[in-house]
Amino acid sequence: MVATLPREDVASEIATRLAGPWQTVVWNDPVNLMNYVEHVFREYFGFSAAKARERMLAVHNDGQAVVAEGAREQMELHARAMHDYGLWATVRKAEA
Template sequence: MGMTPAISPDTREEVRISEQAATPWQTVVWNDPVNLMSYVVHVFRTYFGYSKQESTRLMLAVHHDGHAVVAQGAREQMELHAQAMHDYGLWATVRRAE
């Protein structure tokens, strides 16, 4: 009969933090009444390097659905993307991936 080693509270906390860090985050761009659709396509092409087709698809999702996930990854990187979108005049937020 094998014994299961006890896991210290510190180890459990480290595992929890590690699992949180591994959870993907998303940068979400939201629709607004200010920016032209062509400008949003331009921003996605310029900043993310997306193709014209992908940029247009994302812009249309923003326009018709009210928002679109434009990037997914580590929280820190998604926060940088959201700040960049703000710098371009777009409304963006960061959330945990669904």
């Protein structure tokens, strides 16, 4: 016999899975120059020069950098914006 959850429990389970925080992650790629990635971080996120350089170096040296954290919908907008700039970006649930 298969157990089914009441609709309220299913909605609660979905809400729990979607609850934040989520992260926008920018990945290293073989196309974009480091100074361009730094420029994008400053222009789009409004990072200081030092913070933009730190995140760019994380992308370059570690292969990825978390550039934003928050609600899933906002992180998806950030990832889409990074794609518009030609950067590789994904959204992932932040580790607890």
